[in-house]
Amino acid sequence: MTLPTDQHTEGKKNVTFRVFRFNPQVDSKPYFDDYTIPVEKGITVLRSLNYIKEHIDGSVSFRAFCQAGICGSCGMRVNGLSQLACTTQVWDVLAKSREPGIIKVEPLRNLPLIKDLIVDMDPLVDKMKRYSNWVDSTMPEAEMGKKEFLISEEEFLRYDKATDCILCASCVSECSILRANKEYVSPAVLLKSYRMSVDSRDSLHEQRLAELVKDHGVWDCTHCYRCQESCVKSIPIMDAIHGIREDAIESRGMKDTSGSKHAEAFMMDIEKKGKLVEATLPIRTNGVVWTMQNLLPMALKMIMKRRTPPPPPLVKSAKGIKIFRQMFREMTEHVKQDHKSHQ
Amino acid sequence: MKPFDIVIVGGGGAGLYAAMEAMKTNPALNIAVLSKVYPNRSHTSAAQGGANAALANKAKDDTVEMHIFDTIKGSDYLADQDAVDVLCSEAPKIIRELENIGTPWSRMEDNTIAQRPFGGAGRPRCCYCSDKTGHTILQTLYEQCLKKGVKFFNEYFALNLSVSGSRSNGLIAMNMKSGKVEAFPAKTVILATGGYAKMYWNRSSNAAGNTGDGQAIAYRAGIPMKDMEFVQFHPTGLRKSGLLVTEGARGEGGYLLNKDGERFMARYAPEKMELGPRDLVSRSLETEILQGRGFDSPAGKYLHLDLTHLGADLIKSRLPQIREMSMNFEGVDPIEEPIPVRPTAHYSMGGIDTDNQTRTVMEGVYAAGECACVSVHGANRLGGNSLLDILVFGRIAGRTAAEEAGKFTPNTISEAELTEQLQEIRGGMHAAGHYERYGELREELGQTLALNVGIFREASLLQKGIADIAELKERFKKVRIFDTSDVFNTNLMQVLELKNMLDLAETVAAGAYARQESRGSHTRIDFPVRDDANWHKHTMATLVKGKVTLGEKPVTMGRYELQERTY
Structure with missing residues (x-):
């Protein structure tokens, strides 16, 4: 069984996908299933999982949608590192694999497990709500649609990179604070908060910031940089976190938080x-x-x-x-x- | 469950705009949005290029009227002209509104929204945010819906409408997390589930879930499908995966080259060159390949999209996502070398027949976005008009449903109906004698469609396609579901999606076989010219006693007479 690709000359490698399994209806605890398939160069982890699901074991469960690295559905841990299965090349992972020929696939951390590689994203959505991750426009609703805000390219560039975020939750999974405290705001939500707060069309700046400096907020980050290192869109998340902190000190003074x-x-x-x-x-x-x-x-x-x-x-x-x-x-x-x- | 005033199926651009507008129209309404994915995953996020609106930021002489004409001409005169009026007239307002609520847009030097040229457009009127326009629009709409407190039912798979006579009682859906079949009694239902072009499977740019769920639900409820044979092939899909390289790449100045290094578009559209309309450019690529001027590879024949002359700076700033995708999926850095491309099924012009207010023939059921066919795209959609379509008609759907919900008394959905649905989807699941693998059926469906109901069509091919689909439907009766659990059964979901695609594939092939002319994206080798006398009309496909039955509907004309379409 071989996955179709055009690089026949490159040969194939037998790869064992060690997949995390857990079905809450029957399993008391998780376990791993091994699936060995020949994989050619150029094949992604997602295509391999699809192949396993379609041809070997239809019960292996994972999310996938666009398959092009833009929807953020297929975040999972591949050999311990949180990333998108659809943009991760099997051979690249193999080259760095500690156990030769084995790729371990596990669900994202720090979010409640539902089944196999599927975790519950609701806690992240709840935090987006708590920290007002939206622009509350300074323009009254009745005036909307009549004219544009005039915004400089310079301002656009301030939030351009942050708006690349696809909420894949790789950073959430890698965050060392979240491992200890599930209530922590989380890197993705800090990034989005920053993106909103540097947008001149937004009127919620003070209110959002007041929430961010409370317990479980922006000051809980310990600068481990794992979020930034694991970001599938290479977004400088730590710049956003530092940005919020500077903003907090500047507009709220030094004395209000530990x-x-x-x-x-x-x-x-x-x-x-x-x-x-x-x-x-x-x-x-x-x-x-x-x-x-x-x-x-x-x-x-x-x-x-x-x-x-x-x-x-x-x-x-x-x-x-x-x-x-x-x-x-x-x-x-x-x-x-x-x-x-x-x- | 307490009846809803509005149940919106689908959380992409159309569904979210509908939700936002409905809440704005009447905040007292009880509104739900159901989506089989988290709304921010929806395929709207994949739209790269932008949305057309005659803002006249870039070309000061651009007008709504020119946008209207370009759209009608682009549609090969199959679009309804009153609907196109609505689309283009609302465009500047809706783009500004999106801007006003926080959508990031790239900017011009005078700080207004940036615009760039797009295929088939007389002026540069495509508003964009680098090459992630759909993504930023979707994020903004989702954020605004969270702000307004829209009730989301995420990861619910819509199964069917519950129908009494000429009106719907609401929706029946499966909760993916529990596997339970649940009732959503509702005064009104808005279907906004996106397109069906994924039925071409590996020869499609679409997300795995663009399986025409909304259309299939409506079709099974007896609502007619309009112009289903019109499927747009995007000229520049990546060779191996079918994933899309935005038209923006050509808008920024990219060349299409054959293996002799020739800019072959000079042969087919000497004036517009690479920026001809999509149907024409796709046919040109396919012709080059058929006539032996393509490159060869085990993954299939292909051509080159060359951006190297644009320079690293422009590619990095305006087309970063394209660069990333080329590198990830083809191993090619477009700064250094040309991208291997070939046409890929991309967009469904056809869909649920609606009027200009998004109403279907069934009382209380509305449809908007790619799921619907108003029709504003006719036989061929212009680049930059699909994001616009979902925004404009998503909003109209939200407003119309909000205004009309009061007309309807709430009905109920019986327990018996739910049990019947559950039995239908789970009943035969593990029965002996079920052995067909859905993955194979799905791949075979895509192959036969690409081969026989693809860019170039003719009677014998279409007959083969129709026979293949019928055979696949037979085999589907023996499909096996291997996952027996209730919790998040993606195996079951994919089988149900395949069922939807098979139902709709029949209407696509039937329409293509019946339409004996070439118009827009529909090219018949055996009927190579447009035949206005016999075929200037919409195809209507309705399910009658389990069979697809074809009818027709006149095209609404307006200020523009039929003309030959040249570029």
Whole structure:
């Protein structure tokens, strides 16, 4: 059995697709089924799955629609990495496969499992609603259709890349915060929020931002960059997240959230010592009361295990701190000027 | 379930616009949108090029009237001229409205919406957002529907209309997540499920789900299908997959070349060249291939779409998606080398017969978008007019249904009817003697359609096509469903989609066989000229006692007399 393609000269490889299986009606826990098929160069993971479904096992369940990388239906984990099955070449995956000849196919993480490779997308939609992921036009409904907003190419370029998002949820699946906290806003929703907020036609900026700085919001991101690395459309998602944070500090000031205070404390440490003074970071971020209530048990455990960070007086300045401070001041100056020229 | 005022089937551009407009017209109405996919997955997202509107941002002398004429001429005079009036007159308003609610558009230097030339258009009037126009429109409409609190029933597969006499009681659908067959009693139903060109399967640019579900539902309920034989082949599908390279690529200045490196369009459309209308350009490519001037490969014969002279900057900024697709699916970077292309089934001009207000012959049932045939595209649709069609008529459908819902008293859908439906789809599922594989049947359907009901047609081929479809329908009775579960049974769904395609394929082939002339996308080798005396009329296909029965309907004329169509 061979999938049709035109590169007969390239030969075929026997590939085992190790597919995650779970049918909630009969299975108490998930398992894997192996399907081995010969695959030629140029065949995608989706075409292979279609072949398995049509010719070997009709019960293997997955979503697929456009098959051209634009609808976002077939997000899944291929050898551990979240991506679109329809744009992923089997041979490319094989070349990097840890187990030779085996491709493991699993559902996206961080969304409730429905069956086999199908996960529930509703939580993502609910978050789009919570964070008002739409433009609330400054134009009254009665006036609509009469004239265009005049928008510069420069403004268009601010959200152009972000509007490439096809909500495939690869970033959601890869996000390390979501693994710990399912309520976290999630990278795709932050990206969309950013896209709306830099659109001059939108009037919800303040309201959206007020929601984004609450718990489970923009300050929960830990900059692991996995969302950006896994984005199937190569969207710089972290730029959007940073954009929202800068926006929050600029328009809401430093004092309203622990996130912004954390960022400020970070910056002060770096400027002063060239490294972090970790022992006091929680106090400066969340205050003494919160730290005593929430971190004391952990601090005690850390002491028992001799894992405590050094007390502030023992944190020496990093080597070359003078040159570093100079550079730091220049950078800060640059950023300030940048902000001014944007306004 | 409490009866709905409006049930919208389909969450693409037409369905979402209908929902938005209906809520605007009367916020008190109880409205539901059913979709077999999450709405943002709908095939509207694949429309790359743009939407036509005589905004006159680029060509200051462009007018609505010119847009109307181009559309009528493009349709080979089969479009109803009053419907085209509506389409083109509403166009500037609806594009501005979309802009006003937040759709991103590429911009001109004076900060107005950017426009570019498109096939068959006298002026550059195609409004676009790089090559992701459909995607950005769909996202915007979905966002706005979420904002308005539209009730979505995602991943519900529509099965049938429930009908009493001349009116519908609502819709019966399967909840994919549970496998349950559920009733949606409704005063009005809007069918907006998209096209049926996926019946050409591997020779189609369409998404796997563009299987004509809405048309098949209407057809089974006795509503006539109009002009089903008119299927548009897009000139530039990727060689291997049939996936689409937007007309925008030629709009930006791409060349079509044969194996001798010749810009062969000079032979067929010396004035418009690569920007001739789609039917003509598709036939030109097919002719080049038939006459031995195509390239050869195991995946089939093909021609070149050359963008290399446009330069890396333009390709990256205006056609990024095309570049990505060429690289993913053909291994070709269009900055470096030409893209291998051949015509691919792309769009269904035919569909559910409606009036200009989207009403069908059945009371309380409306249809809009590619699912419907008003008709604004006639025998051939112009590029950039399909996004426009779904927006304009999606909105009209939403408004009309909202205004007319009050006329109808709600009916109910009986438990017995649901049980009957469930038995029909699940009953024979695992019975002994079921052995046919749906994948094979589906592929064979696509093959026979491409071969016998394709770009060039003639009586003997069409007879073969009709016989093949009949045989496939017989074999379908023995189809096996391997997945026995209730939860998300995609195996079952694909079998039901195949059934819809088989039902509709019959109407396409029957219409093509009956129409003894060549007009627009319908080319009969045995009847090579347009025959206005006998065939300037719509084909109507109705299901009568299980058989496709053909009738006709006159074309509504207006300001434009019949003329020969040259470019």
